[in-house]
Amino acid sequence: MFLRMIKGTLFRQWKKMLMIAFTIxxxxxxxxxxxxxxxxxxxxxNQELKTYGANITVVPKEASVxxxxxxxxxxxxxGAYLDENELGKIKTIFWAFNIDDYAxxxxxxAQLSDGSDITVVGSWFNHHMELPTGEQLDAGITSxxxxxxxxxxxxxxxxxxxxxxxxxxxxxxxxxxxxxxxDSVTVKGSSSEKNLKVVGVFNAGGxxxxxxxxxLNTAQALADLDGCVDxxxxxxxxxxxxxxxxxxxxxxxxxxxxxxxxxxxxxxxSSICYQIQEVITDSVAxxxxxxxxxxxxxxxxxQLLMVLITILxxxxxxxxxxxxxxxxxxxxSSEIGLMxxxxxxxxxxxxxxxxxxxxxxxxxxxxxxFAGCGFAQIIGHTVFSSAINIRPMIIPIxxxxxxxxxxxxxxxxxxxxxxxxxxxxxHGR
Amino acid sequence: MTKRKMFFRMIVASLMRRRSRMLVALLxxxxxxxxxxxxxxxxxxxxxxxxxxxRNYGAxxxxxxxxxxxxxxxxxxxxxxxxxxxxxxIAPYRYENVRINESPVVAAATDMEGAKAASPYWSVDGExxxxxxxxxxxxxxxxxxxxxxxxxxxxSYTPDLESAEDGEVVQDNFIDFEITGILDTGGSEEDYVYxxxxxxxKLTGEAGNIDVAELSISAQSDQLxxxxxxxxxxxxxxxxxxxxxxxxxxxxxxxxxxxxxxLVTIVVLALTMICVATTMTxxxxxxxxxxxxxxAIGASxxxxxxxxxxxxxxxxxIGGVLGSVLGFIFAQEVSVNxxxxxxxxxxxxxxxxxxxxxxxxGLSSLMPVKSATEIDPAxxxxxx
Numbered sequence: 097m098f099l100r101m102i103k104g105t106l107f108r109q110w111k112k113m114l115m116i117a118f119t120i121x122x123x124x125x126x127x128x129x130x131x132x133x134x135x136x137x138x139x140x141x142n143q144e145l146k147t148y149g150a151n152i153t154v155v156p157k158e159a160s161v162x163x164x165x166x167x168x169x170x171x172x173x174x175g176a177y178l179d180e181n182e183l184g185k186i187k188t189i190f191w192a193f194n195i196d197d198y199a200x201x202x203x204x205x206a207q208l209s210d211g212s213d214i215t216v217v218g219s220w221f222n223h224h225m226e227l228p229t230g231e232q233l234d235a236g237i238t239s240x241x242x243x244x245x246x247x248x249x250x251x252x253x254x255x256x257x258x259x260x261x262x263x264x265x266x267x268x269x270x271x272x273x274x275x276x277x278x279d280s281v282t283v284k285g286s287s288s289e290k291n292l293k294v295v296g297v298f299n300a301g302g303x304x305x306x307x308x309x310x311x312l313n314t315a316q317a318l319a320d321l322d323g324c325v326d327x328x329x330x331x332x333x334x335x336x337x338x339x340x341x342x343x344x345x346x347x348x349x350x351x352x353x354x355x356x357x358x359x360x361x362x363x364x365x366s367s368i369c370y371q372i373q374e375v376i377t378d379s380v381a382x383x384x385x386x387x388x389x390x391x392x393x394x395x396x397x398x399q400l401l402m403v404l405i406t407i408l409x410x411x412x413x414x415x416x417x418x419x420x421x422x423x424x425x426x427x428x429s430s431e432i433g434l435m436x437x438x439x440x441x442x443x444x445x446x447x448x449x450x451x452x453x454x455x456x457x458x459x460x461x462x463x464x465x466f467a468g469c470g471f472a473q474i475i476g477h478t479v480f481s482s483a484i485n486i487r488p489m490i491i492p493i494x495x496x497x498x499x500x501x502x503x504x505x506x507x508x509x510x511x512x513x514x515x516x517x518x519x520x521x522x523h524g525r
Numbered sequence: 526m527t528k529r530k531m532f533f534r535m536i537v538a539s540l541m542r543r544r545s546r547m548l549v550a551l552l553x554x555x556x557x558x559x560x561x562x563x564x565x566x567x568x569x570x571x572x573x574x575x576x577x578x579x580r581n582y583g584a585x586x587x588x589x590x591x592x593x594x595x596x597x598x599x600x601x602x603x604x605x606x607x608x609x610x611x612x613x614x615i616a617p618y619r620y621e622n623v624r625i626n627e628s629p630v631v632a633a634a635t636d637m638e639g640a641k642a643a644s645p646y647w648s649v650d651g652e653x654x655x656x657x658x659x660x661x662x663x664x665x666x667x668x669x670x671x672x673x674x675x676x677x678x679x680x681s682y683t684p685d686l687e688s689a690e691d692g693e694v695v696q697d698n699f700i701d702f703e704i705t706g707i708l709d710t711g712g713s714e715e716d717y718v719y720x721x722x723x724x725x726x727k728l729t730g731e732a733g734n735i736d737v738a739e740l741s742i743s744a745q746s747d748q749l750x751x752x753x754x755x756x757x758x759x760x761x762x763x764x765x766x767x768x769x770x771x772x773x774x775x776x777x778x779x780x781x782x783x784x785x786x787x788l789v790t791i792v793v794l795a796l797t798m799i800c801v802a803t804t805m806t807x808x809x810x811x812x813x814x815x816x817x818x819x820x821a822i823g824a825s826x827x828x829x830x831x832x833x834x835x836x837x838x839x840x841x842x843i844g845g846v847l848g849s850v851l852g853f854i855f856a857q858e859v860s861v862n863x864x865x866x867x868x869x870x871x872x873x874x875x876x877x878x879x880x881x882x883x884x885x886x887g888l889s890s891l892m893p894v895k896s897a898t899e900i901d902p903a904x905x906x907x908x909x
Contacts, residue, residue: 119803126796133789144781147774148582153711243773301769384711389646390581397578398782400863401571405786408563408855409793412556416800419553423546423807471792479785 098448105452112424113456119420120460121467123413124498128468130406131490133475137402138395140480142333145394146196147242150329151387152369154178157378177202177324180312182376186330187227189371194333194363199223199236200325204318206283206308214269216283216308218315221254237309240331241300249277249296254311261314263292266305270297283308285318330372330381334365336392341366414501421505425449429516437518446510453506454499461498465491536836550808551844554882557801558848559855562878564790566856566871571786572779574864576743579779580613583644584739585749585771588756591764593734597722600738603763606756611748613741614642619725620736624681624697625718630666632680633717634725637661643741647714650674651706654721660702661719664709677701680718682728700728746776801882802889805837809893813900820902833894834887841886845879852878 105113156176183200186192202218220236227233238251252264265275275281280293292310299305316322337345344351344359345366351359359367365388369381428449435445469486476484588603589595600617616639623632637654641647651674654661660680662672672678681699702724708714726732742749749772756765819829853870860868 115803115807119800122796122799126793129792130789133785137785141778141782144778145774147777149770243770245769299769301767382711385646385648385709386583386644386712388711389648390579393581394575394578394778397575397863401567401786401859402789404859404863405564405567405789405793408560409797412560412793412797413800415556416553416797416804419549419804420800420807422549423804423811475785475788475792478788479781 098444098451101448102451102455113452116420116424116453117456117460117463120417120457120498120502121464123417123501124461124464124494125466125468125471126409126413126464127494127497128465128486128490129471129475130402130409131493132469132472132484132486134399134402134406135487135490136472136476136484138399139333139485140476140482141395141398142391143196143482144480145387145391146331146333148387148391149240149243149384150198150331151334151365151384151391152330152332152372152381153384154328154330154372154376154379154381155326157380176378177321177326178328178376178379180316180323180325183325183328184225184227185375186328186372187225187231187233188229189368189375190360191332191363191368191371192229194368196331196333197235197240198328198330199240200312200328202312202315202321202324202326204285204315204321206285206318208273209282209284214283214308215306216263216285216310216315216318217304218310218312220312221252221309223312224255240329243300244304245299247297247299249294252295252309252311261290261292261310262295263308263310263314264296264298265294265309266307267297267299268305269307270294281308283318285320287320288318290314290318328376328379330368332365332368333363334368334388334391335363336396337364337366337388340364344370410497414497414504417498417501418505421453421502422509425453425506425509425513429513432513433516433518433520436516442514446514449510449513450503450506453502457498457502461495464498465494468494532832532835535832536839539836546808547840550804551840551847553801553804554841554844554886555847555851557797557885558845558878558882559851560793560797560848561881562849562852562874563855563859564786564793564852565874565877566853566868567859568783568786568790569871570856570860570868572745572783574860574866575779575782576745576775577613577864577866579775580741580743581645582771582775583646584616584741585768585775586740586742586753587766587768588738588740589764589766590734590736591762595734595736595762596732597735599760599762600735603738603756603760603765604740606759607740607742607752611742611744613743614639614644615738615740616640616643617722617735617738619722619733620717621682621725621729621733623718623728624683625666625670625678631717632725632728633719634722635719637719637721640719640739643739644710646710648709649706650709651704654705654719657721657724658700658702659705659720661706661708662704663715663717663719664707665715666718667704667707672704672707674704674706676704678704680720680728684730698728698730700724745779746772798885801885805886805889806893809833809837809890810897813897816894816897817900817902817904820898826898829898830891830894833890837886837890838883841883842879844886845882848882849875849878 156178178200180200183198186195186198189195199220204216204218206214206216208214222234222238223236225233225235236254247267248270252262263281265281270276273281275294275297277294277296280291282289282291292308292314312325313322316324340355340359341362341364344356344364348356348359348370360370365383369383372381373379432445432449472484472486476482588600597617600615604612604615616635619634621632621634622629624630641653649661660678666672670678679699679701681697683697702720708719720728742752744752749767753765753767756763816829820826856868860866
């Protein structure tokens with residue numbers, strides 16, 4: 097009988113029930129979309145902030161200590177280098193997945209044909225790597241120097257010109273020498289002389305504008321420094337620092353075992369630095385404060401902003417649902433009065449009303465969840481041009497929310513209905 | 526006149542008699558309006574507030590010498606071209622080679638307050654120098670010479686030998702500095718020591734030229750370009766350049782963020798408005814009996830629609846006013862919590878919020894009222 101009554105309500109009053117389901121679906125979709133965007137916005141903004149370049153630099157240990165003792169005036173050859181063969185290892189650390197991009201650098205002093213001094217920087221442009229894990233990665237400055245403006249020609253494409261003597265020239269130098277893409281320039285290093293073909297002229301808005309950028313092995317060959325690397329710039333996705341990270345950054349040994357584990361297994365910039373030092377022999381990895389600190393601040397603000405907007409929209413959605421549920425239960429007073437008149441108990445009346453509402457809420461909630469996933473994807477694709485990761489933890493949150501909201505919405509209405517006296521209701525008051 | 530009076534009396538009476546139900550409707554309208562005014566305020570304020578956060582990345586414009594002489598005065602002249610409220614910090618730098626323990630070190634002289642404002646990411650272990658003869662030491666220098674905060678060190682400078690007359694013995698100038706802090710930036714700044722411009726003048730014995738000035742300006746990229754062109758054309762001694770890496774990236778990220786807030790605002794707004802509309806529909810739909818009764822005693826469809834519309838628009842108006850106030854409070858809370866600064870009040874938003882909420886409530890009650898008037902009064906009154 098109970099089931100038949102419920103079925104009866106759902107079918108006979110399908111219009112009204114559909115409206116409740118629709119409102120609940122809207123609320124649920126809003127909650128789903130906002131929660132997914134909120135939980136994912138950190139990663140997405142982090143990715144965007146990668147346009148600021150590397151947040152970790154790795155230099156040889158000796159260089160960082162001896163730099164001042166030797167020569168401050170320029171010549172950077174302190175005799176200490178990192179090993180090019182170890183570069184792949186950066187992608188094998190615990191937080192390898194968070195290493196977004198990296199590029200090695202070597203600065204070589206060279207002379208132009210007119211005898212003037214010039215710095216040739218060797219690096220990766222779009223270096224292709226096959227990692228021991230089977231993963232493939234294109235890393236290099238093409239993506240790490242996204243703010244460079246190519247004024248003439250193209251980015252150097254390392255993959256299609258293997259071992260060719262090609263280079264890119266900074267705009268200041270190009271103007272001075274009258275170079276354009278397609279021209280060639282002769283540079284003489286300490287061990288060999290090369291004739292490099294210019295494929296592009298870039299404007300970096302900094303010191304790089306007076307330098308020549310060439311593939312790593314081309315630059316190494318100029319100074320007979322095969323396999324040597326001056327520094328590595330690493331761009332990693334990191335978690336904003338907290339007290340633990342600050343303490344660890346000073347001295348990882350001061351932590352207790354469990355603190356150390358938490359720190360090591362969290363993507364703090366200091367723990368990623370520590371892990372890079374573990375795999376690259378005799379290296380010092382340090383965060384680039386300019387990028388690392390600002391990223392943390394901006395990330396925190398964006399997340400907080402989204403949390404607050406989410407809370408507002410959740411409150412809005414819940415109150416909307418509450419309202420509608422209350423209104424729809426109240427208007428059934430005459431029906432409920434009749435039921436009570438023919439002897440229905442308070443408990444069974446409330447049970448009936450609640451079951452109806454919950455079946456409706458279930459339908460609405462499920463539909464709303466999928467609609468919300470759709471909204472989240474639309475936001476993700478329009479703003480960040482990538483999909484938003486829908487986390488499984490959203491499902492219970494939304495479910496609890498829908499149940500709570502419908503319950504809170506129906507309780508005052510049901511209490512009011514129970515207080516009604518059947519005679520009054522049936523009389524039409 | 527009497528007709529209008531009656532109209533208002535009916536509306537007010539119907540609102541008062543059905544107080545609890547109307548309160549429910551009003552609440553939902555007010556929430557809709559709050560979301561509207563709150564989110565739109567945030568949307569307009571985000572670029573300004575976030576822009577300030579982005580100043581954490583440090584200088585976005587640098588001044589270099591256009592000709593030989595480049596002094597503090599030239600820097601100030603250049604900075605005068607920029608609106609005062611946009612300037613976050615100006616740090617002029619003068620670099621000289623000095624010696625610590627007889628080995629060469631690059632010393633940079635700057636205005637400490639300016640450097641602190643222009644490069645907020647500098648992390649200083651200890652204190653920033655605030656008095657004369659205090660020194661901020663880069664982390665690498667500190668490590669090489671085993672320098673600690675609180676200790677004293679002699680910095681010496683060898684004056685230009687060529688200017689000395691024959692036979693004159695050139696003596697080193699030196700000053701004892703107190704080390705107040707160790708600077709950690711992860712960049713080349715760690716290789717320098719920092720002192721005030723006055724100390725540098727005393728150490729070298731000459732006023733000297735500024736090498737470069739870093740400016741942190743709170744402005745979007747087109748505004749920055751405009752400033753740069755203005756300075757380059759108006760001040761002949763200064764060569765202004767933008768720090769591309771900072772400006773270009775800031776534009777990308779800010780645009781994305783604003784697009785995100787916009788899209789979220791639109792989605793939330795659309796959904797809340799639909800919620801308001803369904804609530805209004807429900808509230809009106811349950812009064813079909815009343816509509817039937819009115820029709821039975823001779824009310825025209827037009828007058829019924831007019832009365833219901835009047836009622837819901839009044840609700841919309843009250844909800845809109847409440848919402849504008851609550852929305853501003855919400856936006857203010859967000860701004861204080863997230864950016865710790867207050868938000869600017871947008872007067873235009875108040876009428877917009879009120880109009881939108883009147884329109885939404887009016888439109889959403891129009892449909893059920895219309896369908897109710899189409900029904901035969903006899904049927905409605907009979908209870909079907």
